[in-house]
Amino acid sequence: MQLSFSPAEEKIREVAREFALKEVAPLAEEIDKQGRYPMETVQKMVKVGFTGIGVPEEYGGSGGDEVTKAIVVEELAKKCGSTAAILSIQGILAQAILNFGTEEQKQFYLPQLTSGGKIGAFALTEPNAGSDAGAVRTRAVKDGDDYVITGTKCFITSGGQADYVLVFALTEPAKGLRGMSAILVAKGTPGFSVGKVEDKMGIRASETVELIFDNCRVPQSNLLGKEGKGFSIAMILLDGARIGVAAQALGLAQGALDESVKYMKERSQFGGPIARLQGLQWYIAEMATKTEAARWLMYRAASLKAQGLPHSKEAAMAKLNASENARFVTNLALQIHGGYGFMTDYPLERMLRDAKITEIYEGTSEIHKVVISRAVLG
Numbered sequence: 001m002q003l004s005f006s007p008a009e010e011k012i013r014e015v016a017r018e019f020a021l022k023e024v025a026p027l028a029e030e031i032d033k034q035g036r037y038p039m040e041t042v043q044k045m046v047k048v049g050f051t052g053i054g055v056p057e058e059y060g061g062s063g064g065d066e067v068t069k070a071i072v073v074e075e076l077a078k079k080c081g082s083t084a085a086i087l088s089i090q091g092i093l094a095q096a097i098l099n100f101g102t103e104e105q106k107q108f109y110l111p112q113l114t115s116g117g118k119i120g121a122f123a124l125t126e127p128n129a130g131s132d133a134g135a136v137r138t139r140a141v142k143d144g145d146d147y148v149i150t151g152t153k154c155f156i157t158s159g160g161q162a163d164y165v166l167v168f169a170l171t172e173p174a175k176g177l178r179g180m181s182a183i184l185v186a187k188g189t190p191g192f193s194v195g196k197v198e199d200k201m202g203i204r205a206s207e208t209v210e211l212i213f214d215n216c217r218v219p220q221s222n223l224l225g226k227e228g229k230g231f232s233i234a235m236i237l238l239d240g241a242r243i244g245v246a247a248q249a250l251g252l253a254q255g256a257l258d259e260s261v262k263y264m265k266e267r268s269q270f271g272g273p274i275a276r277l278q279g280l281q282w283y284i285a286e287m288a289t290k291t292e293a294a295r296w297l298m299y300r301a302a303s304l305k306a307q308g309l310p311h312s313k314e315a316a317m318a319k320l321n322a323s324e325n326a327r328f329v330t331n332l333a334l335q336i337h338g339g340y341g342f343m344t345d346y347p348l349e350r351m352l353r354d355a356k357i358t359e360i361y362e363g364t365s366e367i368h369k370v371v372i373s374r375a376v377l378g
């Protein structure tokens, strides 16, 4: 058993760390305050190859696997939760096409989504279908060689920026979950529009929007995978996406811990640095220990996925643990910064706000407990 990173993985961490420091950290506060999608940073991530991780070079990707991806997301999240979230979601559409697309779809979409600078989104959630994803009501009715899609998706990350959206819709409603299909819809298709843009507590620079499909006609060749397999495609993609959220949560926790260590050595009260106060030292011990545990649970799940081994339970455990830890650590980190932590001049309040979403999206903590308990109880 090995619990170490390869030289290639250490190298990508170095590249990601430097990128986060030079390109992500300087914008983090501004884009959070403005709630602005950082297209300029996204295009820089395209140039350095981050958007192509996990996709073979023959399709415009940069190679690497789930571990490589998690390393980059972790490093980005140390400085900006929004940027890390944007990269994670971008990867889901590419993975969907790589795993379920025809050769023609791979050759058409993947180079655009990896090295071509096009943006992707994953649209499953609806106003009445959140945790209960099987309650999706969006319809895709066959008409000649087309599907005509009607329905509303909500809370879709990068939805307003997306050039391509993977939409989950019922092609045969009578069949329930087995009547759901995954269909690709391109920006600009008549009948497809962006509705409400959400104003959020955290990850404010990762755009979250409503998508409206009103008799939106797409060719049947836009179907991804087999008709009726949409729900199982969504669940498989979510298993991978949960590792991405766990990596975001890990990065936020590690970033907040790093800030706290620095601050405790600088800040002086009662005649010396607050780092000498045992009450705060114990906070650091707990934060560091729990974060290390979250790290290895997450990289274990990533490593299982990279080896093509079952990872559904492990991804759920990693996400549940890392997200709860991110809230715990960012909250204590703010506490360590006292009143300054509460001010927007410091990144702690942003980190705490950004950490909260990791307990909600790609499945809430409660849903993860359902997944884990089912796997354990059988």
Ligand SMILES: Cc1cc2nc3c(=O)[nH]c(=O)nc-3n(C[C@H](O)[C@H](O)[C@H](O)COP(=O)(O)OP(=O)(O)OC[C@H]3O[C@@H](n4cnc5c(N)ncnc54)[C@H](O)[C@@H]3O)c2cc1C
Binding pocket: 089, 122, 123, 124, 125, 129, 130, 131, 132, 154, 155, 156, 157, 158, 200, 208, 357, 360, 361, 362, 363, 364, 365, 366, 367, 370
């Ligand atoms: C910022 C943001 C970005 C998002 N991005 C995307 C995206 O890109 N694509 C996409 O498709 N979706 C996206 N989502 C949707 C997200 O995945 C859902 O919000 C999430 O799955 C929860 O669904 P819900 O909000 O409808 O809550 P609900 O399902 O209504 O849950 C309400 C409460 O009930 C609990 N609950 C529900 N069922 C159970 C159960 N069986 N047992 C115990 N407790 C239960 C939940 O845990 C929660 O506490 C995003 C959401 C947010 C907030």
